[in-house]
Amino acid sequence: MDTFTVRDLREHTGSLIHDAEKGKLSLITKHGRPVFLAVPFTQDLLDLGLRLAIAIKLYKEETLTLEKSAKLSGVGTEVFIEKLSQLGIPTVHYSADDIAKEIKDFD
Known part of the structure; x- marks a missing residue:
């Protein structure tokens, strides 16, 4: 090194x-x-989880959508959502106005 x-x-x-x-x-x-x-990119490195880590980072930074991040991760959307949940990362982003509208429509 x-x-x-x-x-x-x-x-x-x-x-x-x-x-x-x-x-x-x-x-x-x-x-x-x-x-x-x-760290040089190798297939082994990608296979051991770097792809998932990069996908999570890009999703958190809102660089990629949930669907594109899941595709990049290689684990599929359902598993990707589970991983985000385990890490306490929200998968739905509502603005305060959207939430207020949803609550109003619910009543």
């Missing part, structure tokens, strides 16, 4: 990519503290 500083990234992006292509991890630091870990 190689270690790069944030400053090194500007000058050694090619080395980081080259290491990733060889399957090597790279640790990126800022002022001597780890900031992130560059």
Whole structure:
């Protein structure tokens, strides 16, 4: 595993990519503290759950819809909803106005 500083990234992006292509991890630091870990994509990594983790993150950030996130996760919509529920992540997003309207229509 190689270690790069944030400053090194500007000058050694090619080395980081080259290491990733060889399957090597790279640790990126800022002022001597780890900031992130560059992990090369492999089929094993995807099979072991990274796909689900990325799908959940993109759903939480509202980058992808529930359906698209479930498709990306590879586990199907029903299982994806169960995973979100286990993590306490809401699967329905209502505005205050929508809730008030629903309550009014219910009465």
